[in-house]
Amino acid sequence: MDYSAVDGWHQPRVVPYQPLELDPSAMVFHYGQSVFEGLKAYRSADGNILLFRPEENFRRLNESCDRLCIPQVNEEAMLEYLKELVKLDKDWVPSEVGTSLYIRPFIISTEPTLDVSPARAYTLMIILSPVGSFYKGGIDPVGIFVEDEYTRSAPGGTGYAKTAGNYSGAYKAQERASTHGKAQVLWLDGVEKKYIEEVGSMNVFFKINGEIHTPALSGSILDGITRKSVIELLESNGMNVRQRQISMDELIAANEAGSLQEVFGTGTAAVISPVGRLEYKGQDYVINGSEMGETARWLHETLVGIQTGEQEDPFGWTIVLET
Numbered sequence: 168m169d170y171s172a173v174d175g176w177h178q179p180r181v182v183p184y185q186p187l188e189l190d191p192s193a194m195v196f197h198y199g200q201s202v203f204e205g206l207k208a209y210r211s212a213d214g215n216i217l218l219f220r221p222e223e224n225f226r227r228l229n230e231s232c233d234r235l236c237i238p239q240v241n242e243e244a245m246l247e248y249l250k251e252l253v254k255l256d257k258d259w260v261p262s263e264v265g266t267s268l269y270i271r272p273f274i275i276s277t278e279p280t281l282d283v284s285p286a287r288a289y290t291l292m293i294i295l296s297p298v299g300s301f302y303k304g305g306i307d308p309v310g311i312f313v314e315d316e317y318t319r320s321a322p323g324g325t326g327y328a329k330t331a332g333n334y335s336g337a338y339k340a341q342e343r344a345s346t347h348g349k350a351q352v353l354w355l356d357g358v359e360k361k362y363i364e365e366v367g368s369m370n371v372f373f374k375i376n377g378e379i380h381t382p383a384l385s386g387s388i389l390d391g392i393t394r395k396s397v398i399e400l401l402e403s404n405g406m407n408v409r410q411r412q413i414s415m416d417e418l419i420a421a422n423e424a425g426s427l428q429e430v431f432g433t434g435t436a437a438v439i440s441p442v443g444r445l446e447y448k449g450q451d452y453v454i455n456g457s458e459m460g461e462t463a464r465w466l467h468e469t470l471v472g473i474q475t476g477e478q479e480d481p482f483g484w485t486i487v488l489e490t
């Protein structure tokens with residue numbers, strides 16, 4: 168689907184996956200005006216196809232568009248287009264446990280000019296691709312590297328938007344994490360490098376003395392859909408989730424006192440990813456004996472159960488496609 172100043176968003180169409188033809192001066196190549204989303208379609212045991220909270224992705228897409236000066240999309244229309252597209256590709260939704268059809272909607276600025284200003288032409292695309300299980304050999308707690316040199320986002324920046332530059336700007340830290348043998352980066356705030364923000368592609372939760380804590384949405388972290396679902400799930404089961412500022416010093420002190428019981432990340436790819444080790448300022452801290460904790464395990468089972476139709480969905484999160 169394309170956007171022009173005259174026609175607005177127009178000409179939705181389905182085409183085979185193929186290379187794009189773009190002008191070398193298409194603005195996205197130079198100024199990175201692009202936003203994207205990621206969600207999944209799951210195959211239930213009885214053969215149905217389920218989408219998990221797709222309206223939340225289009226709501227967030229529009230928030231990212233707003234931050235990047237990209238014209239808003241019609242969220243209801245996008246949801247209908249997506250349903251049609253997945254139905255057309257229904258045979259691509261795999262059925263093995265843990266597999267899904269990954270859905271990547273994205274928008275790029277296509278106007279051919281080197282001017283530095285919001286473009287007047289855009290293309291919105293949706294790529295579909297079957298993906299295997301995130302946890303091939305069972306759920307293994309990951310190690311994360313607390314980044315204390317580079318920052319991902321600062322107040323007033325683009326941290327809450329799902330835009331290309333946030334990810335390429337993170338590569339340097341990701342490289343550092345992997346040279347330290349860690350799978351992901353844990354970002355700290357962009358002012359004091361003191362408070363915890365999020366992991367590279369996940370939001371982060373802590374269980375301290377039986378209570379769940381997660382960094383508040385400060386404008387510099389992504390409003391994760393898995394994060395939101397985890398909070399709703401925990402609260403509907405009588406657990407209090409404290410969304411607040413959490414400092415690295417507090418976390419280390421809690422770990423040393425034996426009260427940090429669990430650390431886990433949340434995101435579309437892994438759903439729940441337990442963290443077994445944290446490296447901070449040259450020191451490795453082991454969390455929960457590097458074992459998956461009971462809360463992370465329950466959340467994983469429950470969320471995956473709802474997403475795949477194995478468990479009842481009291482929240483109305485899933486959309487079952489009639490194929």
Ligand code: PMP
Pocket residue numbers: 205365366367368369370389390391392393394433434435436
């Ligand atoms: N933070 C970042 C930076 C991410 O890229 C993602 C993945 N979309 C998340 C958090 C988790 O968000 P969600 O639960 O919506 O996948």
